[in-house]
Amino acid sequence: MAKIEINNVYKIFGNTPSEVLPMVKEGATKEEVLEKTGHTVGLDNVSISIQEGETFVCMGLSGSGKSTLIRHLNRLIDPTDGDIIVDGTNVMELDEQQLIDFRKNELSMVFQRFGLFPHKTVIENVGYGLEIQGMAIEDRKQKAMAQIESVGLQGFEDQYPNQLSGGMQQRVGLARALATNPQILLMDEAFSALDPLIRSDMQNQLLELQSQLKKTIVFITHDLDESLRLGDHIGILNGGRLVQAGTPEQIIMNPADDYVEAFVKDVNRAKVLRAKTVMVKANEFNTNNIKLSEVYKVDESSYIEQFLPKVLAERCTVMVVDKKGDTKGYITEKELAISLSKDGYNQK
Ligand SMILES: Nc1ncnc2c1ncn2[C@@H]1O[C@H](COP(=O)(O)OP(=O)(O)O)[C@@H](O)[C@H]1O
Numbered sequence: 001m002a003k004i005e006i007n008n009v010y011k012i013f014g015n016t017p018s019e020v021l022p023m024v025k026e027g028a029t030k031e032e033v034l035e036k037t038g039h040t041v042g043l044d045n046v047s048i049s050i051q052e053g054e055t056f057v058c059m060g061l062s063g064s065g066k067s068t069l070i071r072h073l074n075r076l077i078d079p080t081d082g083d084i085i086v087d088g089t090n091v092m093e094l095d096e097q098q099l100i101d102f103r104k105n106e107l108s109m110v111f112q113r114f115g116l117f118p119h120k121t122v123i124e125n126v127g128y129g130l131e132i133q134g135m136a137i138e139d140r141k142q143k144a145m146a147q148i149e150s151v152g153l154q155g156f157e158d159q160y161p162n163q164l165s166g167g168m169q170q171r172v173g174l175a176r177a178l179a180t181n182p183q184i185l186l187m188d189e190a191f192s193a194l195d196p197l198i199r200s201d202m203q204n205q206l207l208e209l210q211s212q213l214k215k216t217i218v219f220i221t222h223d224l225d226e227s228l229r230l231g232d233h234i235g236i237l238n239g240g241r242l243v244q245a246g247t248p249e250q251i252i253m254n255p256a257d258d259y260v261e262a263f264v265k266d267v268n269r270a271k272v273l274r275a276k277t278v279m280v281k282a283n284e285f286n287t288n289n290i291k292l293s294e295v296y297k298v299d300e301s302s303y304i305e306q307f308l309p310k311v312l313a314e315r316c317t318v319m320v321v322d323k324k325g326d327t328k329g330y331i332t333e334k335e336l337a338i339s340l341s342k343d344g345y346n347q348k
């Protein structure tokens with residue numbers, strides 16, 4: 001079973017959402033609903049499964065429903081219709097006390113504007129969730145300090161947030177979210193307020209932490225490059241509707257509509273495509289014409305960016321192998337040309 005199941009969720013903002021719901025279910029668009037009823041469609045029949053240990057990125061333009069979606073997961077927002085199941089629990093069935101415990105223990109949120117307490121030091125901010133959980137001060141300090149070290153902020157523990165740069169403040173935000181060891185991290189545009197270089201550092205830091213921690217992360221962004229770097233799967237929202245969900249490769253290779261196409265049209269495909277996606281399967285490839293000396297081996301999960309220059313310069317053929325070293329397929333110049341050309345990928 002998935003860690004998070006979002007099943008046919010509708011969210012309509014306004015005075016009488018349940019009266020407007022049938023119209024939305026019959027297919028009226030966000031614009032039509034607003035014009036006819038004055039209600040705003042936040043989410044329109046969204047269903048998503050998020051697996052344990054993956055990073056699911058939710059992407060879309062401003063106003064597409066990203067924050068509305070993530071706030072359903074910790075029930076800051078109740079759906080107009082549909083179910084949200086987190087770790088096997090229907091969050092709508094939690095009573096008040098259960099909901100408090102659920103938010104305290106199961107998931108943590110990292111905010112765009114950091115959301116730190118200005119009058120608390122770094123170590124007090126990081127230990128805040130543990131304090132709420134009732135942990136004794138000495139244990140709390142020890143745990144908080146370990147988290148501070150994990151994000152590279154040792155030495156800054158007694159500083160106040162306004163003494164730190166934006167990037168450092170967001171490291172505090174991340175350390176605070178991780179301190180309670182939640183199963184799920186919710187990150188709503190967490191890196192969007194940072195300068196590009198700092199932002200890229202934070203992405204690296206998150207990838208590194210995640211490779212050890214294997215949390216289930218729901219990460220919201222409006223930035224395609226960030227989605228492609230961080231996401232195991234990406235879901236794209238437009239006007240409250242989920243227009244496409246898939247792996248980065250699936251989205252790059254087969255954008256579902258013009259809206260997704262507009263996002264992916266300028267992306268460097270070589271950075272995203274893996275050998276596995278580009279190869280011709282070994283049993284479908286005629287090896288008669290290639291010389292063994294021109295072949296070299298790559299792992300099927302490597303990005304083609306890494307061997308692209310070699311294939312183009314030396315006209316070699318790439319043999320794609322799995323973890324055991326067995327041959328899975330081959331990539332020649334021709335396959336690369338097809339997968340990299342903007343029009344070619346549609347014609348396959
Ligand atoms: N509390 C609210 N009341 C009324 N409309 C809202 C509310 N929250 C969000 N909306 C509307 O729902 C839509 C989705 O908003 P939001 O989820 O914040 O988008 P995003 O995070 O993708 O920018 C927008 O049209 C927004 O105006």
Ligand SMILES: [Mg+2]
Pocket residue numbers: 066067068189
């Ligand atoms: Mg938002």
